Amino acid sequence: MIIEPRMRGFICLTAHPDGAAASVKNQIEYIKSKGTINGAKKVLVIGASTGFGLASRITSAFGSNASTIGVFFEKPPVEGKTASPGWYNSAAFETEAHAAGLYAKSVNGDAFSKEIKQQTIDLIKADLGQVDLVIYSLASPVRQHPETGVLHRSVLKPIGGVYTNKTVDFHTGKVSEISIQPAQDGDIENTVAVMGGEDWAMWIDALKAENLLAEGAQTVAYSYIGPALTEAVYRKGTIGRAKDHLEATAFEITDSLKDIHGKAYVSVNKALVTQASSAIPVIPLYISLLYKIMKAEGVHEGTIEQIQRLYAERLYTGGEVPVDEKGRIRIDDWEMRDDIQQKVAALWEQATTENLAELGDLEGYRDDFYNLFGFGLNGVDYKAEANELVNVESIS
Numbered sequence: 001m002i003i004e005p006r007m008r009g010f011i012c013l014t015a016h017p018d019g020a021a022a023s024v025k026n027q028i029e030y031i032k033s034k035g036t037i038n039g040a041k042k043v044l045v046i047g048a049s050t051g052f053g054l055a056s057r058i059t060s061a062f063g064s065n066a067s068t069i070g071v072f073f074e075k076p077p078v079e080g081k082t083a084s085p086g087w088y089n090s091a092a093f094e095t096e097a098h099a100a101g102l103y104a105k106s107v108n109g110d111a112f113s114k115e116i117k118q119q120t121i122d123l124i125k126a127d128l129g130q131v132d133l134v135i136y137s138l139a140s141p142v143r144q145h146p147e148t149g150v151l152h153r154s155v156l157k158p159i160g161g162v163y164t165n166k167t168v169d170f171h172t173g174k175v176s177e178i179s180i181q182p183a184q185d186g187d188i189e190n191t192v193a194v195m196g197g198e199d200w201a202m203w204i205d206a207l208k209a210e211n212l213l214a215e216g217a218q219t220v221a222y223s224y225i226g227p228a229l230t231e232a233v234y235r236k237g238t239i240g241r242a243k244d245h246l247e248a249t250a251f252e253i254t255d256s257l258k259d260i261h262g263k264a265y266v267s268v269n270k271a272l273v274t275q276a277s278s279a280i281p282v283i284p285l286y287i288s289l290l291y292k293i294m295k296a297e298g299v300h301e302g303t304i305e306q307i308q309r310l311y312a313e314r315l316y317t318g319g320e321v322p323v324d325e326k327g328r329i330r331i332d333d334w335e336m337r338d339d340i341q342q343k344v345a346a347l348w349e350q351a352t353t354e355n356l357a358e359l360g361d362l363e364g365y366r367d368d369f370y371n372l373f374g375f376g377l378n379g380v381d382y383k384a385e386a387n388e389l390v391n392v393e394s395i396s
C-alpha cells in the first residue's frame with residue numbers, strides 16, 4: 001500500500017518500512033565509515049528498536065562485529081496497517097546484520113515482565129552462552145511491576161510548585177506559554193518505578209543468576225541532565241527523580257558484579273528528537289534552539305554519532321573510562337558547553353511564533369521527527385506501493 005504519515009497529537013500512527021530501512025542503512029554506513037571499535041562481541045540491548053538503543057545495537061554490530069540480541073516492545077504489521085517504526089527498524093537491522101554474516105535475533109514483548117526476561121535468558125543460553133555488554137535503553141510511559149502486578153505510570157511534572165515557561169507545538173510552530181501542575185501523591189514514586197533503576201537491576205540480577213554475564217561484563221544505561229531552562233520540569237522534576245534513582249542503581253549493580261569484575265555505567269546523553277522526548281513539554285522548543293546553535297558551531301550529533309563517540313571515545317579507548325564527579329560518562333559535553341548554553345538561553349528569551357522558524361531549527365526538528373517514522377528519507381519513493389507486511393523470522 002501507499003504509506004503516508006498520519007498524525008494524532010504528537011504521535012505518528014503510521015510508519016514506512018522502506019524509510020526505516022533507509023534510516024538504518026544510513027546509520028550502518030556512518031558506523032562503518034568511522035572504523036573498527038575494539039568493543040564487546042556479545043551484546044544484549046534492552047530497548048533496541050529506536051533512538052539510542054537502536055544506535056547502540058548498530059554500533060556494536062557494525063563497529064565491533066558483535067552478535068546482538070535486541071529486546072523491544074513494538075507492533076508487528078497486519079494487513080493494511082503498518083507496524084510501529086521500531087518493528088521496521090529491527091527488521092531492517094536484522095536483514096543487514098544477517099547479510100553481513102552477523103548473529104542478530106530479537107525478543108518482542110514487555111521487558112519489564114518475568115516472561116520476556118526468561119525468553120531472553122533462554123535465547124542467550126541457547127545461542128550466545130554469555131554476553132559481555134548489556135545496554136539498557138528503555139523509555140516507557142508505563143510499567144507493570146512483575147512482583148506486585150501494580151501498573152505504574154510515569155509523569156513529567158515539576159516538584160513543589162507550578163512550572164510556567166514557553167513551549168512550541170512543533171507541527172504548527174506556535175510558541176505559547178504552558179503551566180504544568182506539580183506532582184501529586186504517588187507521582188514521584190510511580191515515575192521512579194517506571195524510569196528508575198529497579199528493572200535494570202532486575203535484568204542484571206536475572207542474567208547473573210544464570211551465569212550469563214561474562215568475566216568483566218559491562219552494562220550501560222542512559223540518562224539526561226540538560227540546562228537550567230528545563231531543570232524544573234526535567235532534572236528536578238519527577239523524571240529527574242527517576243534518573244537520580246537510575247544513576248544510584250549503577251553503583252549497586254557494580255557492587256553486585258564485583259566477583260566477575262563487571263561494571264555498570266550511566267551515560268548522560270544529549271537531548272535529541274525521539275518518540276520519548278517529543279512528548280515532553282518545553283523540550284521540543286529547547287531542542288529546536290539547541291539544534292540551531294550546535295549545527296552552526298559544527299558540533300551537532302544524532303543518536304548514531306552520540307553512541308559512536310560513547311563507544312570509541314569513552315568505553316573502548318583501551319584506557320580508563322572517563323567519568324564526571326558523580327561517576328557518570330558524559331557525552332552531553334558539547335550540548336552543555338557554556339558558549340552553547342549561553343546562546344540557547346539568549347534565543348529562548350526572544351523566541352516567538354513569528355520568529356522561531358528563523359531563530360530555531362524547527363525544520364531540523366520536524367525532519368528528525370518524521371525520520372523516526374521512516375518519512376522524509378532521501379532515496380525512498382513515497383509515492384510507490386510499499387510492502388507493509390515486512391517480516392523477519394529472527395524476531396520472536
Ligand code: NAI
Pocket residue numbers: 046047048049050051052053071072073074086109110111112137138139140222223224268269270271272273274275276277
Ligand atoms: P525511544 O522511545 O526511542 O526508545 C525506547 C525503546 O524502549 C524502544 O526500543 C522501545 O521498543 C523500548 N520499550 C519501551 N517500552 C518497552 C517495554 N515495556 N518492553 C520492552 N521494550 C520497551 O527512546 P530514547 O529517547 O532512545 O530513550 C532511551 C533512553 O535514553 C531513556 O532512558 C531516555 O531517558 C534516555 N535519554 C534520552 C534522551 C533524548 O533526548 N531522547 C537524552 C538522554 C537520555
Ligand code: NA
Pocket residue numbers: 047048049050051052053054137138139
Ligand atoms: Na532506545
